[in-house]
Amino acid sequence: MLKFLLNKLVLIVPTFIGITIVAFGFVRVLPGDPILALAGERGVEPERYQQLLTQFGFDRPIWEQYFTYVVGLFQGDFGTSIATKRPVLNEFMTLFPATLELATCAIIFAIVIGIPAGIISAVKRGSWFDQLTMGTALAGYSMPIFWWGLLLIILFSGILGWTPVSGRISLMYFFPQVTGFMLIDSLLSGQPGAFQSAVRHLILPTIVLGTIPLAVIARQTRSAMLEVLGEDYVRTARAKGLGQLQVVGVHALRNALIPVITTIGLQVGVLLAGAILTETIFSWPGIGKWMVDSIFRRDYPSVQGGLVLIALIVMVVNLTVDVLYGLINPRIRHQ
């Protein structure tokens, strides 16, 4: 097991270096001159231009810039935002709980609905339920998030008035942030109705962000389940006279879940990418919206730092999933 873990950890180092190169290069290969673009119609005096070049460090050789940047990263210095003049890491940590809260709800939503739907579809293969579920899953998978979000807002908030349009909690509630997680903070605040308001604000963004993972999980569960249901040991279990529930729930599901867990782990990347759009639609103050704002503001240190941090999170989650996978499936860790 230790060897397995070490193997995985060793792989992380080149991946991380690759990510820093991509994130660093991304800002440099963007066409044109960020300073001129920033100055716009007003223009910038040549002396001021030189000053800004020096300030951003753009006047130094590219390898030196990269080296300084990576050394900074290892010391926990992700740079300073051009817009707010605050450390990028600081900004990221302030906003990350909001994204984490939303992503957690979305993945729970996707699992709770996706796995049962996949199992039933597999068991009742070819039935109207199977066809309907898989058809819906395909539609959900191909749904453009922005359009889907707006559609839900117009229907449920605009026409029916059931859910709030956007934000994390009703503006009438105002309490200090303790954890950054609105569900927890609203409970801690002790204000009546605050928790309910936070939940109501979570419903639509959770559905929108959870739709694609839900579709993927449902389809993956179904195909894994179908494969397992055709195995000899399942036939044996049936031959022993076990009931349908026991065959499916105990013998088949445990083995079918292995590829599903990998799929769920891979959805973390999808969730963070989806958060960019979902947070923008729902004015959700998380890192996705922050990245979009930073790109629009040409706040390169924030974009660069944000990319590295998000990539780091995805790497850590994938590593955890790999380890988990090894724990569940001995065949993997002995390979």
Add this chain to the structure above:
Amino acid sequence: MKKFGKLLAATALMGLMAGSAYAKTLVYCSEGSPEGFDVAPYTAGTTFDASSKPLYNRLVEFKRGTSQVQPGLAESWEVSEDGLEYTFNLRKGVKFHTTSFFTPTRDFNADDVLFSFNRQRLADHPWYEYVPGISWEYFNGMSMPDLIDDIVKVDDYTVKFVLKRPEAPMIANLAMDFASIVSAEYAEQLAESDSKEMLNQEPVGTGPFQFVAYQKDAVIRYAAHPDYWQGKQPIDDLVFAITTDAAVRAQKLKAGECHVAPYPNPADIETLASDPNLMMMEQEGLNVGYLAYNTQVAPFDNTKVRKALNMAINKQAILEAVFQGAGTAAKNPIPPTMWSYNNAIEDDPYDPEAAKAMLEAEGVTGLEMEIWAMPVQRPYNPNARRMAEVIQADFAKIGVDVQIVSYEWGEYLARSKEIDREGAVLLGWTGDNGDPDNFLAVLLGCDGVGGSNRAQWCNEEFEALIQKAKTISDQEERTKLYEEAQVVFKREAPWATIAHSTVFMPMSKKVEGYVMDPLGGHWFDGVDLAE
């Protein structure tokens, strides 16, 4: 411990807000997050809406809904005979905000004025770079360091600005956002506790509202300043609910989750205006979109050729195709909301036949030219590519063959400055301070050739008028000069003036007393909510 203290303070504030159960709260769905709450380091309107407008005052202020200047923290001012000395008499009894993080011990005075400007002006000032990387872009952009020679405290309530040259727009500059007055006493307190950066995060000003809390990228809360020198505001609380997507802002307005929301999508304007609970205000933006010929390159050095081309442009078609109705045709280089706008001027008629004949009379046949289309979206030109295509089709009708070119934005701006540039450039301008000089001198003055004057146009008559207007401070006299300058501009046609955008402002019918700002800001002082 510090964190705990903050928690306590926030809880106390909460109690205060909860206590006023019948507080009138106005919710503004703003389009983005402020970069910070100290005004001067920034240049974005979104940041100014959240900082300089609610929180601060300036020595002089723009009169609500106009670009005219009126007394603010200065009760009055005198300009010396030579136009080099501006002496301001400061208002007495003006209180700074008392907040959970600062309790002022004195009223506003000359020290605050000196502090607010010197930190932007003097590189050796302890607050010049109070946060690493901070700089004073707008102050520099308006050439203030070259203009101000010294700022002198005559006594506690008198301040004198000494200029290096006479500059009439100086007063208008002092009404701009970067000239907001911050508290020197608060700065001192922050310096002592070694937390200078808080000036940008927990602001203190003299403005109509005071800062309560900011939850990053989500909500900004303000409360009415109880001791505001112009009296307490009719509303008790002001909340900015940050909502970046225009379609979502429209839904929030309809659902009653906000009272006012700026920048609607053109496609939503009709449905918002027809909503029984909402009303729609509109006004021309303080901007102009234009096509600048290079007047130093043949055949565009010929006034008649430029005139003929201008007559071939169908502006109505552009307004429909590019602005989708949210714009008005431009006939002058300054927008109609600006003082000295010469409404007596008649625009060149749209007449392709006459235009063709004029070109032929000048011996110009088979003309081939480039039109440059910007790669970015701007208020004065929402889609430059589309605009270029409409003009291309118009010019084809008079036998002019147009090739559309574009560059990356930074490159575009740099290349379009070149004096020997081929082709005509689509560009525009949004005003800073409501002074005509800010358009006419910057965009069409001789100093701007090879720079911001994309037409490379230097006309003696025009230049004499605008230079004269710069040195006199009497606005009526200046108006006459600028009106005349616009006549010269129209006659010489260095640009085809294309459009001014229209700004729409949807809001709840409960909102009373909201006035649109021709400079594009959003102000909530004097605004009330009907029960």
